[in-house]
Amino acid sequence: MSYFIQQLLNALQLGSIYALIALGYTMVYGVLGLINFAHGDIFMAGAFFGFFIAVMLKLSLIPTLLLAMFLAAVLGIAIERVAYRPLRKAPRMSLIITALGVSLFLENFTRATLGGQQRSFPKLLNVQEFALGGATVTNLQILIIVVSLVLMLLLRYVVQKTMIGKAMRAVSDNKEVLALMGISLDTVVMATFGIGSALAATAGILVGMAYPVIDPYMGIAVGWKAFIAAVLGGIGLIDGALVGGLILGFVEIFAAALLPSTYRDGIAFAILIIVLLLKPTGLLGRPVVKKV
Amino acid sequence: MKKGILALSLISALIVTGCSSGSSAGKTAGEIKVGLSAPLTGDISQIGQSSKNAAELAVEEVTKAGGIKVGDKKLPVKLIVGDDENKPESAANVFQKLINQDKVLGIIGPPTSKCANAGAPIADGAQTVMISSWATNVNVTKGKSYVFRACFIDPFQGKVNAAFAANTLKAKKAAVLYDVASDYNKGLAEVFRDEFKKAGGEVVAFESYQTKDTDFKSQLTKIKAAGPDVVFLPNYYNEVALQLQQAKQLGLNAKFLGGDAWDSPDLFKLTGNDLLEGTYFSNHYATDADVPELQDFIKKYKTKYNNVPDATAALTYDAIRIFFQGVEKAGSTDKKAIRDAVAATKGFKGVTGSISYAGSGDPVKSAVMIQITGGKYKYAGTVNP
Numbered sequence: 001m002s003y004f005i006q007q008l009l010n011a012l013q014l015g016s017i018y019a020l021i022a023l024g025y026t027m028v029y030g031v032l033g034l035i036n037f038a039h040g041d042i043f044m045a046g047a048f049f050g051f052f053i054a055v056m057l058k059l060s061l062i063p064t065l066l067l068a069m070f071l072a073a074v075l076g077i078a079i080e081r082v083a084y085r086p087l088r089k090a091p092r093m094s095l096i097i098t099a100l101g102v103s104l105f106l107e108n109f110t111r112a113t114l115g116g117q118q119r120s121f122p123k124l125l126n127v128q129e130f131a132l133g134g135a136t137v138t139n140l141q142i143l144i145i146v147v148s149l150v151l152m153l154l155l156r157y158v159v160q161k162t163m164i165g166k167a168m169r170a171v172s173d174n175k176e177v178l179a180l181m182g183i184s185l186d187t188v189v190m191a192t193f194g195i196g197s198a199l200a201a202t203a204g205i206l207v208g209m210a211y212p213v214i215d216p217y218m219g220i221a222v223g224w225k226a227f228i229a230a231v232l233g234g235i236g237l238i239d240g241a242l243v244g245g246l247i248l249g250f251v252e253i254f255a256a257a258l259l260p261s262t263y264r265d266g267i268a269f270a271i272l273i274i275v276l277l278l279k280p281t282g283l284l285g286r287p288v289v290k291k292v
Numbered sequence: 293m294k295k296g297i298l299a300l301s302l303i304s305a306l307i308v309t310g311c312s313s314g315s316s317a318g319k320t321a322g323e324i325k326v327g328l329s330a331p332l333t334g335d336i337s338q339i340g341q342s343s344k345n346a347a348e349l350a351v352e353e354v355t356k357a358g359g360i361k362v363g364d365k366k367l368p369v370k371l372i373v374g375d376d377e378n379k380p381e382s383a384a385n386v387f388q389k390l391i392n393q394d395k396v397l398g399i400i401g402p403p404t405s406k407c408a409n410a411g412a413p414i415a416d417g418a419q420t421v422m423i424s425s426w427a428t429n430v431n432v433t434k435g436k437s438y439v440f441r442a443c444f445i446d447p448f449q450g451k452v453n454a455a456f457a458a459n460t461l462k463a464k465k466a467a468v469l470y471d472v473a474s475d476y477n478k479g480l481a482e483v484f485r486d487e488f489k490k491a492g493g494e495v496v497a498f499e500s501y502q503t504k505d506t507d508f509k510s511q512l513t514k515i516k517a518a519g520p521d522v523v524f525l526p527n528y529y530n531e532v533a534l535q536l537q538q539a540k541q542l543g544l545n546a547k548f549l550g551g552d553a554w555d556s557p558d559l560f561k562l563t564g565n566d567l568l569e570g571t572y573f574s575n576h577y578a579t580d581a582d583v584p585e586l587q588d589f590i591k592k593y594k595t596k597y598n599n600v601p602d603a604t605a606a607l608t609y610d611a612i613r614i615f616f617q618g619v620e621k622a623g624s625t626d627k628k629a630i631r632d633a634v635a636a637t638k639g640f641k642g643v644t645g646s647i648s649y650a651g652s653g654d655p656v657k658s659a660v661m662i663q664i665t666g667g668k669y670k671y672a673g674t675v676n677p
Contacts, residue, residue: 003513003517006516007510007513010507010509010513013509014507118530118558118562120533120562129540129543131543136541136543140541141541211506211534212562213506213530213531213533213534213562217504218506220504221505222506252510253510254510256499256510256511257513261500261501261514262472262500264502264510
């Protein structure tokens with residue numbers, strides 16, 4: 001039983017991180033219909049922002065987190081302004097290629113300026129272990145799960161209740177009528193990239209604390225998995241990112257727990273393919289109705 | 293294509309004539325030329341510098357003794373150093389130059405497996421003895437009668453750790469967590485599993501992951517549930533850092549063991565001294581082992597270069613001295629005779645342990661186990677094959 005609880009905690013930790021990053025993919029897709037492949041690298045940049053803020057300015061956890069979120073938001077908005085906005089009317093394929101280019105640029109620019117070696121992420125939290133019915137839980141684990149859930153609820157509130165949230169949903173619904181309603185598309189897109197990137201930076205710092213070896217390529221694998229989580233839950237839906245992230249975390253952890261660990265990723269992705277075959281729009285996605 | 297061959301032969305003709313007109317090259321030269329291929333520049337130039345230092349130290353000693361006794365006279369030794377930049381194509385060029393232009397009788401190095409793999413076929417084809425210092429990849433010597441090495445091969449470390457766990461630590465139950473996508477890790481893990489079972493132990497968990505994974509908690513939880521006495525982590529230092537941290541967070545209490553991929557100053561930076569306290573790993577040598585040859589070498593090296601020799605330096609020193617012994621035993625400067633003498637090396641007292649060859653270029657030699665304590669390496673024992 002304690003073994004099961006332990007694996008459940010492991011899965012919650014991993015799933016929360018996937019969900020947090022998946023939110024960025026899902027928001028940009030929901031608003032612009034763009035798969036922002038550079039999102040995993042903004043996550044990496046967020047981790048490095050956190051690293052330098054904590055090491056050079058010697059700030060504690062909360063200020064580090066807030067400052068890194070702000071910097072990542074600026075980076076996200078800048079990327080949109082420079083790389084995506086000029087192509088907004090271009091074919092979808094051009095945008096996707098540009099996103100891949102931005103992703104490679106961020107990785108290689110970071111490697112070129114900071115070097116490719118691994119760095120040890122500073123200890124922003126004194127990790128303590130607690131016994132929980134035979135299983136062990138750490139304060140860091142609780143922090144990751146709580147921060148992810150709180151941010152997700154906050155985002156849900158913003159999208160549902162605030163003006164900018166309503167504008168986002170409006171953009172998602174129909175771009176053409178938008179201007180008639182007096183909503184600036186650019187403002188909405190900026191807000192989307194800013195919020196998504198700030199969430200990615202949060203994930204970057206949480207990952208930096210949980211797995212304190214960071215390098216310029218750390219965003220690739222995690223980015224892909226978070227993207228898959230977003231698609232699994234239903235891309236474009238905030239609840240979908242949460243559901244997708246948690247399910248991916250659970251499947252990965254329990255595939256390794258119950259079966260030989262060599263099959264971990266193989267089984268995790270086989271399940272994803274099966275889900276998508278049965279429900280192509282994701283678990284929470286509604287079937288797409290083509291308007292004629 | 294034809295043009296290329298013509299140009300090549302012209303160049304080599306030029307090189308040959310240029311060389312023979314300069315000094316009296318070849319067998320009758322009255323000196324023993326030995327080449328060294330090492331990465332003097334590039335990403336691991338430190339390794340190259342250590343190799344060069346150690347080789348020069350060995351040559352200096354031989355020169356002081358009046359040279360190497362070949363037959364009834366003593367011949368001086370000349371060391372020719374080539375920079376392989378830790379790039380296979382540069383290593384190939386260095387080998388071509390050393391063999392065809394400098395006419396060396398043997399080549400020491402290259403220290404890295406990828407360069408050794410590039411140089412080995414050239415040396416073997418030209419029937420020139422090559423003794424690599426540090427290249428542990430299995431393929432370097434495979435099927436090549438002129439290629440040797442001074443270090444043990446990768447899978448041997450699995451055996452060393454299994455023997456150490458079973459005999460010295462008296463462990464009954466062992467668990468393994470390894471990177472299934474990397475040959476080095478996989479080789480060590482599988483050999484450890486088989487050898488630990490042979491030694492009467494039980495392997496209670498054999499878990500894997502993929503390169504670049506950062507979350508090992510599922511596997512480590514499984515390992516914890518199996519209750520092992522020792523956990524073998526034959527992985528690179530950056531992953532070991534995460535594995536030790538997560539093991540602690542899960543409350544996994546066992547002794548941790550690893551291979552020579554742990555041996556990096558970054559291991560301490562990434563992991564932290566308290567988590568490494570009391571862990572063990574296998575290595576080529578330990579600077580504080582109580583071996584007279586080794587302590588003597590460290591003293592000489594320190595006096596000359598003002599720093600402690602690393603594993604590559606020690607292995608290069610052994611490699612070049614095996615070659616010198618081979619020349620002396622062969623009693624001639626015939627390359628075939630030298631090869632046969634090197635292949636017949638038995639119980640050579642090296643600074644990294646006793647070295648013998650038994651039918652292949654891979655030595656039968658011992659490895660040491662190192663314990664980390666107080667942020668430092670401490671000799672914990674020698675394991676013989």
